[in-house]
Amino acid sequence: VQLVESGGGLVQAGGSLRLSCALSGRTFSSYTVAWFRQGPGKGREFVASISGTAVSTDYTDSVKGRFTISRDNAKNTAYLQMNSLKPEDTALYYCAAKLRRYTPRYYLAEEYDYWGQGTQVTVSS
Numbered sequence: 001v002q003l004v005e006s007g008g009g010l011v012q013a014g015g016s017l018r019l020s021c022a023l024s025g026r027t028f029s030s031y032t033v034a035w036f037r038q039g040p041g042k043g044r045e046f047v048a049s050i051s052g053t054a055v056s057t058d059y060t061d062s063v064k065g066r067f068t069i070s071r072d073n074a075k076n077t078a079y080l081q082m083n084s085l086k087p088e089d090t091a092l093y094y095c096a097a098k099l100r101r102y103t104p105r106y107y108l109a110e111e112y113d114y115w116g117q118g119t120q121v122t123v124s125s
Helices: none
Strands: 002-006 009-012 017-024 032-038 044-050 057-059 067-072 077-082 091-098 119-124
Touching: 002 091, 017 032, 017 091, 017 119, 032 067, 044 067, 044 077, 044 091, 057 067
Parallel strands: 009 119
Antiparallel strands: 002 017, 017 077, 032 044, 032 091, 044 057, 067 077, 091 119
């Protein structure tokens, strides 16, 4: 299983970006997918997650109402739409996936078996 993120970049505060996460090699709908981020000098932080059929989604409080996670199983791709970006959203954003079902532990990095290399998001003030 290989995960490849794209869509990061430099944007002004208040702007938008859409990140993509493409999974190769397996039946994408069987995987729970999540986005994590790691800002400068910080640990890895949960951002959002989505179940295989997109019935369940969860977000960290700081992005609720601004970010939307979604997926297109026909394209083997998950997305993170980020609106109203703030300088504190600056981070390296990682896509993660696991074959196991969606559980209340969705926010834990150790739950996920596969990780992408990350895509940088920088928000200027």
